[in-house]
Amino acid sequence: MKIDGSCHCGGITFEAEVDPDQVLLCHCTDCQTLSGSAYRSVAPVSGDSFRLLGGELTTYIKIAEDGTPRQQTFCPHCGTPVYAGPIDGQSGMLGLRVGAITQRDQLPPRQQYYCASAQSWVQDLSALPRR
16 A cells, blocks of 8 residues: 655655555554653555655664664654664665554554553553543
């Protein structure tokens, strides 16, 4: 599926090809901290599928719990996370942040990762009042 997206301020724009069946929720503690939430919704994409159309990403290198260095990319103006991936930004898979994708309503998660560090209260939100 071809997608496009942007950061909150519009300074970063991009496009990519994603497989909707691969979208996931990540409950790792890095995703919790870096997203400011209990989990992050991620669309894995091939590094050569991602095209930055406008703007220049800022990067931050985070060493994951397993010792792997991961490049975290974001807009330098508004801070919107765009993707995480290998340090070179192209080889392998990138974890595109679903919140920055225009078609996010068409990308429900199909699986969950790092559930051992998931917050217990995210398992069933259906009882919460909806407004």
